[in-house]
Amino acid sequence: MRKLVKKVSGVQIPIKPLEINVFYWKVKEGHEGDFAIGGDFPTFSSHGGLHVFGTPSLEYPGLVKVVVEAGDTCDPDKREWGPGAKVEELKEWIKKSFNGFVEWREPVMKQACMYSMTPDHDYVVDFLGGHFGKDVVVGGGFSGHGFKMAPVIGRVLAELAVDGVPSGQIDIKPFGIGRFNNSPK
Template sequence: MNTVDINKRTWGVAEGTPKVVGYLKEWIKLRFGDRINWEDGPVMTQSCLYSMTPDKDYIIDFLGGEFNEDVVVDCGFSGHGFKMAPVVGWMLVELAIGGAAAAVQRDEEFKHFKVGRFEGNPGGNVKTF
């Protein structure tokens, strides 16, 4: 995993982008025929950052610190979290509405996603395959 200094990163087109755009163009042409004009290419391309925790698992927890249990956060979805939206939404509602009581009640279900899992263990959740 690479760590990026946000102040030093480039925002240019990533290597391989023209190839990917070519594949996308073929896919669109197959599905939409001549209804899409790609002669001028895409309107724009934008590079992005991948947000990922060291163990590649999400963070769903109270923010803590000065906000204590008033703010619930979810992050580290690295582009694939959309498929988890229903269950993550449920978890966020449980924490936001139920507060600390819900967190304690659901501790076994939620412990895998707590930000505290990195304290004394920078790798986070152990993976065995």
């Protein structure tokens, strides 16, 4: 999005692509139900020294997803995936946090992802403006959590493109391109 918008309009949106690694860790035998979806184990986010988030065992039975929300800047056109940000710190976090119920020494699986991260970790949903006025709508920079809002963001983008305004009480000003003009954070 950053490259496309810059090329088409000259507008610089401060989105940086980050490589993020999603890790799946084995729940120790006999405790699989404790970490399964529908049980008491929550989706979580820990904002201590290390920002970690995770979900119960869902995609892969017997495995819990735990991720460090940090990564290295990458070129989305030429990704050379590294070992993952803060893997050793994540292992220690799992060892301490899961009281021995999750095998912490090595993840069972790693999936490479890419986030389009804005400085404030929020979306860009706006008209391109400038020469294009309200003829071009942009949406991006979803900072790793946009997928959760995909239905409403899709609806808002479609309404902006067709009607020029979102329906209902949706205020898109906080997601505007202009918010980066005075304070990039």
